[in-house]
Amino acid sequence: MKESGRPRGLVAEEALLQTPLGRTLADRLPVVAIRPRIEPADYAAHEAGELILASHRGSFVKPCPGTRGYVCCGLQIIHFGLGCYLDCSYCILQSYLGTEALVLFGNTDRGLAEVREYLRQPLPRPMRFCTGEFTDSLLLEGLTGFGRRLVEIFADCDHAVLELKTKTTNVSGLLDLEHAGRTIVSFSVNAPMVARQEESKAATLDRRLEAAARVVQKGYRVGFHFDPLIRHPGWREGYGRTVEDIFEAVPADRIAWISLGAFRYLPRFKTIIKRRHPKSLITEEEFILAPDGKMRYLRPRRVEMYRHLLSTIRQAAPKVCVYLCMESPRVWREVFGFDPGPDGLIHMLDQQVEDPRGRST
Amino acid sequence: MGTRHMFEADYRVVQDEDIIQTTPFLLSWGDHPVGLRRSLERIGQCTPLILQPFQGGLRLLCGVRRRQILREMGVTDFPAYIVPESLSDLAALELALEDNLGHRVFNEAEKVLAVKHWSRYYGDRELIRDHLPRLGLPPRREILTRYQGLALLEAEELTDLARGVIDPETGEWLLGMNREDHQAVCGLLRDLRPNRNKRKQMVAWLIEIGRREDRPLIGILGGPEIRAILQNERLSRPQKEERVRRQLRGRRYPELTRLEHMRAARLKALALPEQVRLQASPDFEGLEFTLSITFSDLRELRNGAGVAARLADHPDMIALMELG
Numbered sequence: 001m002k003e004s005g006r007p008r009g010l011v012a013e014e015a016l017l018q019t020p021l022g023r024t025l026a027d028r029l030p031v032v033a034i035r036p037r038i039e040p041a042d043y044a045a046h047e048a049g050e051l052i053l054a055s056h057r058g059s060f061v062k063p064c065p066g067t068r069g070y071v072c073c074g075l076q077i078i079h080f081g082l083g084c085y086l087d088c089s090y091c092i093l094q095s096y097l098g099t100e101a102l103v104l105f106g107n108t109d110r111g112l113a114e115v116r117e118y119l120r121q122p123l124p125r126p127m128r129f130c131t132g133e134f135t136d137s138l139l140l141e142g143l144t145g146f147g148r149r150l151v152e153i154f155a156d157c158d159h160a161v162l163e164l165k166t167k168t169t170n171v172s173g174l175l176d177l178e179h180a181g182r183t184i185v186s187f188s189v190n191a192p193m194v195a196r197q198e199e200s201k202a203a204t205l206d207r208r209l210e211a212a213a214r215v216v217q218k219g220y221r222v223g224f225h226f227d228p229l230i231r232h233p234g235w236r237e238g239y240g241r242t243v244e245d246i247f248e249a250v251p252a253d254r255i256a257w258i259s260l261g262a263f264r265y266l267p268r269f270k271t272i273i274k275r276r277h278p279k280s281l282i283t284e285e286e287f288i289l290a291p292d293g294k295m296r297y298l299r300p301r302r303v304e305m306y307r308h309l310l311s312t313i314r315q316a317a318p319k320v321c322v323y324l325c326m327e328s329p330r331v332w333r334e335v336f337g338f339d340p341g342p343d344g345l346i347h348m349l350d351q352q353v354e355d356p357r358g359r360s361t
Numbered sequence: 362m363g364t365r366h367m368f369e370a371d372y373r374v375v376q377d378e379d380i381i382q383t384t385p386f387l388l389s390w391g392d393h394p395v396g397l398r399r400s401l402e403r404i405g406q407c408t409p410l411i412l413q414p415f416q417g418g419l420r421l422l423c424g425v426r427r428r429q430i431l432r433e434m435g436v437t438d439f440p441a442y443i444v445p446e447s448l449s450d451l452a453a454l455e456l457a458l459e460d461n462l463g464h465r466v467f468n469e470a471e472k473v474l475a476v477k478h479w480s481r482y483y484g485d486r487e488l489i490r491d492h493l494p495r496l497g498l499p500p501r502r503e504i505l506t507r508y509q510g511l512a513l514l515e516a517e518e519l520t521d522l523a524r525g526v527i528d529p530e531t532g533e534w535l536l537g538m539n540r541e542d543h544q545a546v547c548g549l550l551r552d553l554r555p556n557r558n559k560r561k562q563m564v565a566w567l568i569e570i571g572r573r574e575d576r577p578l579i580g581i582l583g584g585p586e587i588r589a590i591l592q593n594e595r596l597s598r599p600q601k602e603e604r605v606r607r608q609l610r611g612r613r614y615p616e617l618t619r620l621e622h623m624r625a626a627r628l629k630a631l632a633l634p635e636q637v638r639l640q641a642s643p644d645f646e647g648l649e650f651t652l653s654i655t656f657s658d659l660r661e662l663r664n665g666a667g668v669a670a671r672l673a674d675h676p677d678m679i680a681l682m683e684l685g
Contacts, residue, residue: 069648275503278537284573286614288644298616299645299685330647330685 006085007051007102007140013038016053016106025053025104025143048085048100051140056080056105060114064133067292070326071339073259074346075163077133078115080105080146084136086167089198089277090228090263093134104140112149119157125346126353129154132165132186141170148173155180161353163223167202169211175218184256185215186223189246191238194230198280205242209249216254227261227325229305231285231297236308243312252317256352260309261325262302264294292326299331306335321352370442372409377437380410380428381418385450386457386478389425390470391523398430406431410441411460413453419443422453423460451482462495469511469532470523472496476508507533518547526550528557531564542571542578549582552591553602563606566613573613581612620645624684630677636661637668639681647685 009032016022017034029051035042038054046052060079066072082103084093094100105111115129131137131150141147147164154162155178164174165186174185187208190198195205203211212222224246226239246255263282265273270283287295296302306324313322324332329339340348410424419441421428428439444456458475461467467475479492489500498504511532514522518535521527527535527550535543546564555563571578581587590596590604611618624641633639636655642648652672654665672678 281572284569286616288617288646290644290646291642291648296644296646298620299647300620301616328646328648 006049007143008049010051010053011035011038011046011101012053013055013106016055019106019108021104021108021144022053022106025051028143043082043101043103044099046099046101050101052101052103053106054103055107056111060105060111061118061129067294067326069291070328071324071332071345073323073325073349074128074343075133076118076127076129078111078129078131078150078162079134080108080111080131081135081140083134084139086136086139086199086202087276088167088202089273089280090230090265090282092265092269094269094272094276102135102140104144108144108146108149112153115150116153119153119160123159126350127160128163128349128353129160130163130165132163136166136168137164138166138168138170141168141173145173148177151177151179151183154182157182159353165223165225167199167208169203169207171211171215174215174220179218179220181219181221184221184223185212186225186256187212188225188227189242190226190228190230191232191235191242193232193234193238198230198277198282205245209245212246213249216250221254221256222250223256223258225259225261225325226309227259228263229260229302229309230263230282231301231305232281235305239305239309240312243309243316247316252320255317255320257321257323257349258313259323259325260306261327262297262305264290264296264326266293267295270295299328299334302327303331303334306331310335321348323348370411370444372440372442374438375410375412375419375441375443377428377432377439379419380412380421380439381415383415383420384425385420386422386454387425388457388461388467388471388474388478390474391468391520393426393430394465397426401427401430402434406436406440410439411444411456412441413444413448414446422457454478454482458495467496468523469525469529470519472498473508473511473514473519473522473529476505477512480509510536518543521547521551525557526554528560531560534564534568538568538578545579545582549591549605553598553605555602555606559602559606563609566609570609570612617645620684624681627677627681627684631672631675631681634664634668637665639672641681641685645685647682650682 007029010025010029011033012022012026012031012035014034014036017026017031032050038052043052056079058079062077062079064072064075064077066074082093083099083101084091085100085102087094131147138147150162150164151174154160160182162183163186164183165188167188171185174183189195189205189208192205195202216222226242229239232238265283267289273280273283286298286301288298290296297305310322313320323345324335329341332339406427408424408427410428411422412419413422422444424439424441431439444453448456475496476488479488483492485502485505489502489505493500493504498508507529511522511529513536514532518527518532522529522532527547531550535546538546546567549563550560567578567581570576570581574581586608587605590601590608593601596604628639631639638653638655640651640653652669654662654669656662656665
């Protein structure tokens with residue numbers, strides 16, 4: 001993994017420097033600024049290479065907002081930081097914060113207490129939690145150990161699972177944990193050419209799959225997210241190769257799920273991609289403005305990609321759970337022959353949660 | 362409250378030949394304001410030039426346009442303030458800027474000139490925070506980068522910028538092109554004069570077509586389809602613009618255009634009466650279709666409803682639904 005963009009300096013709220021996390025970070029990074037309080041509006045003043053340690057004043061656990069008209073997987077998001085230095089050309093995180101700095105919420109204890117409290121209550125159904133919505137789950141694991149602490153919390157819980165989503169290989173800290181099958185380590189994957197050209201600072205595909213194999217050896221189940229699927233010359237062969245590589249790296253029955261999501265972006269994001277990644281061709285395909293306000297490939301093109309991926313996956317592992325991320329019921333019907341209906345996808349994925357140790361359906 | 366003066370200035374009438382050619386802080390670009398010429402013709406020069414002694418002559422700090430118009434009118438002597446030679450370049454620049462900003466709005470080319478001059482004296486952070494807003498520009502780094510970059514435009518294109526033939530964003534895109542493509546695109550914009558939104562759309566499509574097809578833009582614009590439109594003397598400028606846009610859109614979005622044509626053909630085949638209208642969303646997501654019946658009496662309602670009821674089994678309707 002290339003080093004550029006990694007935190008080189010710490011900007012911290014004064015009080016947070018006294019916390020264990022604050023002390024650890026201050027030991028390992030030069031403190032470039034200390035502020036009495038850092039508000040979200042202040043983030044934009046900071047630059048790439050700065051790690052902002054700020055208090056999160058809202059709720060740490062939030063449901064995925066989903067999108068009207070598109071089928072949502074119903075994840076609960078544990079919100080512990082913002083931003084990512086992997087700098088993938090297609091990544092929405094480039095436009096979210098208005099800064100290239102990373103933000104880590106330093107009031108972790110309150111965050112973890114909130115997660116514990118959430119899990120203590122009777123939940124209406126098995127729940128899936130994830131930390132990788134606004135940042136990569138394991139990007140700063142070496143500095144924070146936040147993933148480790150969550151794995152330990154979820155190990156005591158029999159009606160929820162934690163999903164850690166990453167494009168890194170930072171799994172070493174998870175290997176010695178008693179996870180009780182309650183954590184799924186997921187890897188974002190792509191076709192080799194996309195991984196090389198558009199995810200140039202992330203771990204290589206081979207290394208991601210090696211990391212997946214390592215966690216599987218320690219009893220974890222894994223997930224794979226083909227998201228975003230990007231049309232490019234040779235996409236069929238490229239995605240086919242990645243599917244093959246996945247099933248060579250890990251046994252199918254250790255895969256909790258594989259998601260497919262075609263590239264989509266907010267219209268204003270195109271300017272950011274062109275400015276930050278002038279050589280990237282990912283916005284040169286044909287897109288339409290979909291009812292959710294995002295630019296999407298034309299539906300027939302998306303369906304074509306999903307069908308190809310699904311058939312390739314099914315050939316290798318007929319029973320593995322495959323789902324579409326944020327797609328319309330119509331696309332579901334055209335790809336799978338059915339649409340999951342309201343909450344159908346949620347139930348489908350919840351079944352995976354109920355069977356923590358193993359068998360995929 | 363007294364007025365703050367940065368310097369003492371002498372007032373006198375100077376001969377044109379005493380003014381040297383150097384204009385260190387040129388801030389006027391593009392066509393002269395119509396009102397200025399009219400005013401000078403009617404009442405002559407009422408605002409003095411501002412000059413500064415420089416290398417044995419006088420250099421012009423403020424009044425480039427006034428002097429030029431007056432010279433064209435045959436005037437050879439000008440009332441002028443002479444500021445001290447000791448006045449620093451930065452102070453002279455600020456004087457020139459404030460003199461101009463005080464009585465007019467800069468065009469985009471003039472904003473480029475102002476940013477270029479400032480960039481010699483101020484750091485980026487200061488420029489963004491304190492000076493871009495003086496030109497009515499948002500204090501953002503990409504704006505500074507854009508206006509600094511636009512200083513590389515050739516004189517003719519700077520004039521295009523001043524005249525609104527190109528806008529700053531388009532200008533920035535032009536700078537990313539090679540010289541031939543750049544000139545071909547400028548030529549197209551001069552010929553068609555699309556409005557700002559259409560211009561940005563056309564140039565963006567052109568660039569994307571070039572990247573998708575790996576072809577130079579000059580080749581795309583010089584192709585038979587576009588050439589035929591531009592050379593068609595029966596078409597007005599707006600008609601040419603519309604056809605060129607349609608041509609570019611079709612080439613940028615071939616699959617979408619194909620679907621649109623298929624949809625139009627199916628709709629036509631349905632042969633719906635005027636009072637029944639069928640609409641599908643332009644995105645082909647297939648999530649929403651709208652059927653409307655317009656009627657003024659029960660007979661029309663019955664007819665419209667009958668047509669609507671029969672649609673569900675019509676093969677072209679089924680095909681339309683599949684199209685999305």
